[in-house]
Amino acid sequence: MISKIIETLQNDCDLAPGSTLLVGVSGGADSVSLAHVLVESGYQIVIAHLNHGLREEAAEDEKFVEKFAEEHGFSFTSAYTDTGDFAEEYSLSIEEAARELRYGFLFEQAEAYMVDAVAVAHTADDQVETVLMHLLRGSGLDGLVGMKAYWESPWHPEIPLVRPMLGVWREEIDAYCQQNGLDTRFDHSNLDTTFFRNRLRQNLIPELTTYNPNIKTLLWQMSDTLSADQDVLENMVNTMLPAMRVEQSEDHVALAAIRFRGLSLGLQRRVLRQVISELRPGLRDVDYGAVERAITIIRQDQQKGQTDLGAGLRLQMEQDRILIVDGEEEIPHPDWPWLEWDDEIGDNFEEIELSEAWQMRLTELSLEQAEQEGFRENTDLFTAYLDAATLSSSLLVRGRQVGDRFQPLGMAGHSQKLADFMINAKIPPRARARLPLVCATDKIVWVPGVRIAHPHRVKENTKSILKISIFRTIKE
Amino acid sequence: MISKIIETLQNDCDLAPGSTLLVGVSGGADSVSLAHVLVESGYQIVIAHLNHGLREEAAEDEKFVEKFAEEHGFSFTSAYTDTGDFAEEYSLSIEEAARELRYGFLFEQAEAYMVDAVAVAHTADDQVETVLMHLLRGSGLDGLVGMKAYWESPWHPEIPLVRPMLGVWREEIDAYCQQNGLDTRFDHSNLDTTFFRNRLRQNLIPELTTYNPNIKTLLWQMSDTLSADQDVLENMVNTMLPAMRVEQSEDHVALAAIRFRGLSLGLQRRVLRQVISELRPGLRDVDYGAVERAITIIRQDQQKGQTDLGAGLRLQMEQDRILIVDGEEEIPHPDWPWLEWDDEIGDNFEEIELSEAWQMRLTELSLEQAEQEGFRENTDLFTAYLDAATLSSSLLVRGRQVGDRFQPLGMAGHSQKLADFMINAKIPPRARARLPLVCATDKIVWVPGVRIAHPHRVKENTKSILKISIFRTIKE
Numbered sequence: 001m002i003s004k005i006i007e008t009l010q011n012d013c014d015l016a017p018g019s020t021l022l023v024g025v026s027g028g029a030d031s032v033s034l035a036h037v038l039v040e041s042g043y044q045i046v047i048a049h050l051n052h053g054l055r056e057e058a059a060e061d062e063k064f065v066e067k068f069a070e071e072h073g074f075s076f077t078s079a080y081t082d083t084g085d086f087a088e089e090y091s092l093s094i095e096e097a098a099r100e101l102r103y104g105f106l107f108e109q110a111e112a113y114m115v116d117a118v119a120v121a122h123t124a125d126d127q128v129e130t131v132l133m134h135l136l137r138g139s140g141l142d143g144l145v146g147m148k149a150y151w152e153s154p155w156h157p158e159i160p161l162v163r164p165m166l167g168v169w170r171e172e173i174d175a176y177c178q179q180n181g182l183d184t185r186f187d188h189s190n191l192d193t194t195f196f197r198n199r200l201r202q203n204l205i206p207e208l209t210t211y212n213p214n215i216k217t218l219l220w221q222m223s224d225t226l227s228a229d230q231d232v233l234e235n236m237v238n239t240m241l242p243a244m245r246v247e248q249s250e251d252h253v254a255l256a257a258i259r260f261r262g263l264s265l266g267l268q269r270r271v272l273r274q275v276i277s278e279l280r281p282g283l284r285d286v287d288y289g290a291v292e293r294a295i296t297i298i299r300q301d302q303q304k305g306q307t308d309l310g311a312g313l314r315l316q317m318e319q320d321r322i323l324i325v326d327g328e329e330e331i332p333h334p335d336w337p338w339l340e341w342d343d344e345i346g347d348n349f350e351e352i353e354l355s356e357a358w359q360m361r362l363t364e365l366s367l368e369q370a371e372q373e374g375f376r377e378n379t380d381l382f383t384a385y386l387d388a389a390t391l392s393s394s395l396l397v398r399g400r401q402v403g404d405r406f407q408p409l410g411m412a413g414h415s416q417k418l419a420d421f422m423i424n425a426k427i428p429p430r431a432r433a434r435l436p437l438v439c440a441t442d443k444i445v446w447v448p449g450v451r452i453a454h455p456h457r458v459k460e461n462t463k464s465i466l467k468i469s470i471f472r473t474i475k476e
Numbered sequence: 477m478i479s480k481i482i483e484t485l486q487n488d489c490d491l492a493p494g495s496t497l498l499v500g501v502s503g504g505a506d507s508v509s510l511a512h513v514l515v516e517s518g519y520q521i522v523i524a525h526l527n528h529g530l531r532e533e534a535a536e537d538e539k540f541v542e543k544f545a546e547e548h549g550f551s552f553t554s555a556y557t558d559t560g561d562f563a564e565e566y567s568l569s570i571e572e573a574a575r576e577l578r579y580g581f582l583f584e585q586a587e588a589y590m591v592d593a594v595a596v597a598h599t600a601d602d603q604v605e606t607v608l609m610h611l612l613r614g615s616g617l618d619g620l621v622g623m624k625a626y627w628e629s630p631w632h633p634e635i636p637l638v639r640p641m642l643g644v645w646r647e648e649i650d651a652y653c654q655q656n657g658l659d660t661r662f663d664h665s666n667l668d669t670t671f672f673r674n675r676l677r678q679n680l681i682p683e684l685t686t687y688n689p690n691i692k693t694l695l696w697q698m699s700d701t702l703s704a705d706q707d708v709l710e711n712m713v714n715t716m717l718p719a720m721r722v723e724q725s726e727d728h729v730a731l732a733a734i735r736f737r738g739l740s741l742g743l744q745r746r747v748l749r750q751v752i753s754e755l756r757p758g759l760r761d762v763d764y765g766a767v768e769r770a771i772t773i774i775r776q777d778q779q780k781g782q783t784d785l786g787a788g789l790r791l792q793m794e795q796d797r798i799l800i801v802d803g804e805e806e807i808p809h810p811d812w813p814w815l816e817w818d819d820e821i822g823d824n825f826e827e828i829e830l831s832e833a834w835q836m837r838l839t840e841l842s843l844e845q846a847e848q849e850g851f852r853e854n855t856d857l858f859t860a861y862l863d864a865a866t867l868s869s870s871l872l873v874r875g876r877q878v879g880d881r882f883q884p885l886g887m888a889g890h891s892q893k894l895a896d897f898m899i900n901a902k903i904p905p906r907a908r909a910r911l912p913l914v915c916a917t918d919k920i921v922w923v924p925g926v927r928i929a930h931p932h933r934v935k936e937n938t939k940s941i942l943k944i945s946i947f948r949t950i951k952e
Contacts, residue, residue: 136687138694140701141617199687207683211612211675218614221764225616228742232712233705235740264711266704288697 001172005037005164012149013162015117017042021162022115024048024106025068027061027185030121032068033176034165038119039072046075046113050105052083052098057185064185077109107155115159122147122163125170128219129200136200138285142273145227154282169216237270244271246321251329253279255322260298268295272315275324280311298322304429318428332356336431337382337448337470342398352397354436357474360397363467364388370458370465382471384438384446386456388464396439400432406444408451418444425450438468477648481513481640488625489638491593493518497638498591500524500582501544503537503661506597508544509652510641514595515548522551522589526581528559528574533661540661553585583631593638594631598623600645604695605676612676614761618749621703630758645692713746720747722797727805729755731798736774744771748791751800756787774798780905794904808832812907813858813924813946818874828873830912833950836873839943840864846934846941858947860914860922862932864940872915876908882920884927894920901926914944 009015021038025031025047038045047069051062062078069076087097110118127146134143146166153161165173177184208215240263247254253275260268272294273286287310294315297305306316309324316323325331332338338356352360365373365385375385404418422432427449438446445456448470458465485491497514501507501523514521523545527538538554545552563573586594603622610619622642629637641649653660684691716739723730729751736744748770749762763786770791773781782792785800792799801807808814814832828836841849851861880894898908903925914922921932924946934941 135611135695135698136684136691138688138690138697140698141705144620144698196687204683204687207680208612211672211680212614214614215612219611221614222611222616222620225745225764228740228745229617229705229709230742232709232740232742236708236712264704264708266706266708269701269704288701 001168001176002037002041004167005034006041008149008164008167009043009162013117013160013164014150015043015162018044019117020044020046020113020115021117021119022046022048022106022110022113023119024050024102024121025065027064027068028121029173029177029182029184030123030165030170032182032184033173033180034119034121035068035074036072036180036182037176038164039074045119046077046109046115048106048109049076049078050102051078051080052101053080054083054094054098061185068183075113077113079105081105103153103155103161107153107159110156110159117160117162118155119162119164121165123165123168123170123173124220125201125216127166127223128205128216129197131219131223132200132204133197138288141226141230141233144223145230146223148227167220233266233270236267237274240267241271241274245275247323247331247334249331251279251326252331253324254318255324257298257317257320257322260322261301265295268298272324276309276311276313279313279324279326283311286310318430319426321428323430330434331430332434333428333431336428336434337436337472338431338434339397339399339436340434342396354397354470355434356472358436358470358472360436361469361471362395363469365465365467367458367462367465370467373467375458375465375467380469381449381451383467383469384448384452385458386445386452386466386468387458387462388466389462390456391440391445391466394440395445396442397436398439399434400437404437404444406447407454408447409454409457410451411454418447421447421450436470477644477652478513478517480643481510482517484625484640484643485519485638489593489636489640490626491519491638494520495593496520496522496589496591497593497595498522498524498582498586498589499595500526500578500597501541503540503544504597505649505653505658505660506599506641506646508658508660509649509656510595510597511544511550512548512656512658513652514640515550521595522553522585522591524582524585525552525554526578527554527556528577529556530559530570530574537661544659551589553589555581557581579629579631579637583629583635586632586635591635593636595638595640597641598639599641599649600643600696601677601692603642603699604681604692605673607695607699608676608680609673614764617702617706617709620699621706622699624703643696709742709746712743713750716743717747717750721751723799723807723810725807727755727802728807729800730794731800733774733793733796733798736798737777741771744774748800752785752787752789755789755800755802759787762786794906795902797904799906806910807906808910809904809907812904812910813912813948814907814910815873815875815912816910818872830873830946831910832948834912834946834948836912837945837947838871839945841941841943843934843938843941846943849943851934851941851943856945857925857927859943859945860924860928861934862921862928862942862944863934863938864942865938866932867916867921867942870916871921872918873912874915875910876913880913880920882923883930884923885930885933886927887930894923897923897926912946 021043023031023035023038023045025035026049035045035047047065049062049065051058066076066078081101083094083098083101086101087094090097092100106118131144131146134146147163149163149166151161155161205216212218244255244259245253246256255271255275260271263271269291272291276286277283290307290309293307294309297307297315297317302317303319304317306314309315312327314325314327316325323331337354337358340355350362354360370385378385400418405415406418406421407415408421427435436448437444443453445453446468497519499507499511499514499521501511502525511521511523523541525538525541527534542552542554557577559570559574559577562577563570566573568576582594607620607622623639625639625642627637631637681692688694720731720735721729722732731747731751736747739747745767748767752762753759766783766785769783770785773783773791773793778793779795780793782790785791788803790801790803792801799807813830813834816831826838830836846861854861876894881891882894882897883891884897903911912924913920919929921929922944
């Protein structure tokens with residue numbers, strides 16, 4: 001047992017003897033023997049105990065652990081919380097509340113004591129129960145691997161959570177306590193032992209043992225094997241995802257569709273799940289059906305289509321991009337200017353701040369100056385050269401409105417619906433509503449990124465030219 | 477249901493309507509409805525039925541299926557076998573014997589009818605049972621994925637086995653039979669329904685449903701998800717294995733240790749399992765503990781060590797190679813000459829056949845001829861230049877013997893144990909016993925690949941030189 005614990009710490013957690021660990025000790029055999037083994041093997045430990053204030057015996061448990069620490073000369077820290085209150089306040093189950101409070105406390109103390117890791121005493125039996133629980137709740141590889149011996153948990157950015165006893169069975173622990181004369185409390189405090197887990201432990205596992213007497217060992221080995229398989233797959237996803245992710249914000253991620261389509265089904269599913277979990281950290285289950293629907297849409301190789309991903313997220317195809325978006329959020333396109341207000345430009349031509357770090361600059365040039373700039377050869381669709389004489393002095397920058405029409409350069413005599421023009425020009429859908437349109441007396445004179453209006457083009461007799469450029473000042 | 481079946485055939489099996497399928501039909505609802513759906517959807521089918529000769533109703537089942545085929549105008553083929561006899565003859569369980577015979581018959585007929593695939597009617601319920609069965613027997617990913625919809629089975633090198641109904645539940649099938657007025661037999665013939673599987677179906681699955689009413693769907697989705705994960709991992713292994721496999725024969729595989737050590741644990745395990753299954757096709761379970769022991773030995777980064785892999789295989793470290801070997805077999809090293817006999821070379825210097833396509837050639841040269849060849853600069857350790865005058869006329873080629881000693885070039889005056897010399901010279905262990913030693917009056921004059929004996933070196937006064945070269949005529 002000792003060697004299993006130390007090997008796990010050294011090989012899986014990179015924690016050699018001499019390291020400092022904060023050990024969560026309830027007073028039960030698991031955590032008491034963990035603390036004992038660690039000290040015997042040369043680790044520095046701090047004993048931490050949280051009184052959840054849930055049961056009468058809790059105060060006695062706390063005293064017991066304090067005495068255990070004192071007798072052995074360990075550092076000791078404890079606290080009292082009212083789990084019931086906390087559960088009510090945040091609408092959590094008692095088990096969830098206890099878990100939140102416990103890990104919150106352990107990592108707060110871990111930081112205070114500047115330890116290398118927090119150690120908890122989950123056993124091989126706990127692992128088997130966890131695996132079965134995930135199996136019964138519906139799970140892929142990520143659930144079947146159970147708990148990890150080394151976990152960079154959400155509780156602290158630098159201090160990991162380690163579980164050195166995941167390979168040790170309760171029987172071994174009981175034998176160890178007896179051999180070493182360790183006094184322990186009956187473990188009331190395992191608040192993860194919900195009704196469901198208790199049924200597993202007391203009914204299902206014994207039942208499964210009648211199918212195969214070796215079932216616990218086999219399930220443990222299964223989770224161990226799958227865990228290494230999962231590592232391989234996760235590494236692959238983490239290696240390929242950056243090259244595939246073309247946009248990222250708090251509210252969305254965009255993936256390059258062509259790269260995504262080149263992946264095998266297993267990686268496609270994993271990439272989607274990974275992105276979903278980035279946008280919704282802590283989300284427990286990603287819906288199987290939602291992922292399958294999403295993949296069907298992406299594979300259709302069309303440039304539109306969308307589906308609900310659950311958890312308030314949706315997937316939306318946009319030309320060559322796959323957007324995974326917080327359902328409520330409007331997502332600026334990184335390549336298209338963005339306007340959140342309407343405003344007159346007025347007489348003073350100058351720099352105008354748009355949104356998302358886009359700016360508009362207006363300059364008046366003579367024809368000669370413009371020609372020196374080479375404006376006839378200009379191919380930058382975010383720079384326009386207009387005949388100033390055709391423009392009123394009060395230009396307006398605004399978003400599109402219902403009924404807008406536009407007469408693009410080259411189309412003499414008549415105009416078309418702006419909506420149709422935008423679609424034909426392949427402006428990404430999310431960029432359309434917020435595209436800053438330059439207008440004069442309510443006619444659109446420029447659709448930035450696409451074309452100027454025919455009546456305002458520079459003609460042979462043009463004397464004065466208005467140059468408008470749109471550019472981004474900083475990249476997010 | 478129809479669309480699920482057709483999608484599986486088209487997307488997973490690359491079989492469009494119009495393809496020809498041989499369908500194994502027992503007479504039960506599953507196989508009868510599969511045949512019906514296939515024909516309705518434009519596939520060409522041949523109905524095949526094997527009478528296992530195990531039950532009284534078997535003859536009636538056969539008649540029923542024949543009539544079903546006749547009424548619908550399908551091609552029909554059937555045969556009778558004595559499963560009991562076959563089981564006894566080959567020491568198989570009745571279930572294994574029935575399976576052998578059934579698939580043997582189906583693929584024999586498939587070849588005769590020149591069909592594109594053999595289709596069998598395993599359902600989503602069968603899949604869930606299979607997954608649970610593997611889970612209870614102990615399994616990694618490869619068992620948890622259950623059956624595959626498309627399988628290049630060992631039964632035929634070109635005709636695949638397909639299972640288009642793996643996504644269809646029995647309930648759907650019963651409803652389909654009712655809607656289409658399909659008459660079916662009670663399915664006695666599912667001989668996979670062993671005692672163990674029956675317990676699963678009748679006791680365990682209903683029991684699990686009390687933990688989660690949705691359990692069957694969830695287990696099905698799990699196997700589907702894992703299957704895609706497995707594909708990714710298998711592709712990786714198949715991509716990397718060729719570059720890592722430095723030797724291969726019917727009896728062994730050698731892997732480059734340095735490359736193996738560079739893999740993550742999950743891939744290491746998979747590579748070992750893959751190699752084991754190549755040497756032992758059809759092996760059902762690779763022992764978890766054996767794989768772990770093997771990896772421990774390989775990681776120690778020593779140049780020796782070995783472990784039993786089960787199934788009559790052993791793993792043996794040999795310098796920079798990992799050998800996985802049929803326990804009984806002597807494995808020639810591809811880079812070292814191999815001798816399976818002892819023989820005198822005699823007077824006539826000529827070409828001598830060794831084993832494993834190695835040859836030895838002896839030539840007599842004058843000192844001038846040898847110098848023209850540049851023998852002093854020679855660095856080929858499989859070519860020796862010896863002073864002919866120091867050699868008796870009867871040279872012998874033999875393997876090493878107990879008590880052999882050797883006086884290597886450069887060591888004047890005394891000799892050392894041949895065994896020590898071979899170890900110091902880093903001759904791979906398996907090459908040592910079979911290395912062809914050239915001897916004169918029982919003294920070793922040359923250890924090929926390493927060094928000649930000191931007394932037989934070419935000296936200033938040497939007139940005549942014996943040149944011996946060892947080379948391989950063909951590469952396997």
